Amino acid sequence: MANYDNPNGFRFVKSLVGGTNTPERLRYTVTTGQTIAKGDAVIAASGLVSVAASNSGTILGVADESVTTAAAGTKIDIIPALPWYVFEGQCSGTYSDAVRFTTVDIEGTTGIMEINENATTEQVARVIGELGDPNNSIGANSRVLFTWVRSDFDGRVAAL
Numbered sequence: 001m002a003n004y005d006n007p008n009g010f011r012f013v014k015s016l017v018g019g020t021n022t023p024e025r026l027r028y029t030v031t032t033g034q035t036i037a038k039g040d041a042v043i044a045a046s047g048l049v050s051v052a053a054s055n056s057g058t059i060l061g062v063a064d065e066s067v068t069t070a071a072a073g074t075k076i077d078i079i080p081a082l083p084w085y086v087f088e089g090q091c092s093g094t095y096s097d098a099v100r101f102t103t104v105d106i107e108g109t110t111g112i113m114e115i116n117e118n119a120t121t122e123q124v125a126r127v128i129g130e131l132g133d134p135n136n137s138i139g140a141n142s143r144v145l146f147t148w149v150r151s152d153f154d155g156r157v158a159a160l
């Protein structure tokens with residue numbers, strides 16, 4: 001079965017600790033002029049939230065709402081990149097079993113962020129498995145489960 005190529009950002013799946021699977025949300029001010037889509041990885045830059053890029057060294061979290069061309073003082077809810085939160089995202093290329101339990105990069109732009117399963121420069125995400133869905137298979141555009149390993153909340157600032 002072929003997977004659909006539908007990069008649409010990252011989605012919270014579950015917490016590995018505690019009794020609830022409702023994620024904590026934090027509210028931050030967005031950098032003026034930024035456009036952020038729900039599901040985009042975001043970073044902290046000069047105390048404000050901006051969209052993450054493939055070369056972002058740490059991740060603040062995942063946008064839980066969208067904002068278009070933010071005005072000064074615009075706020076947005078994010079799901080923090082806590083190391084025990086599991087997210088789901090599409091791989092940009094061809095995923096294989098060998099990627100499981102490795103640390104990889106992200107890529108994409110607003111609204112179309114993906115896990116870059118074959119890039120390991122920044123190593124911000126650790127793939128922990130595949131999304132358990134009958135419409136998902138190992139191969140091109142696989143949807144995977146991952147945790148953030150280089151986060152503003154865990155103190156790791158260098159790639160492994």
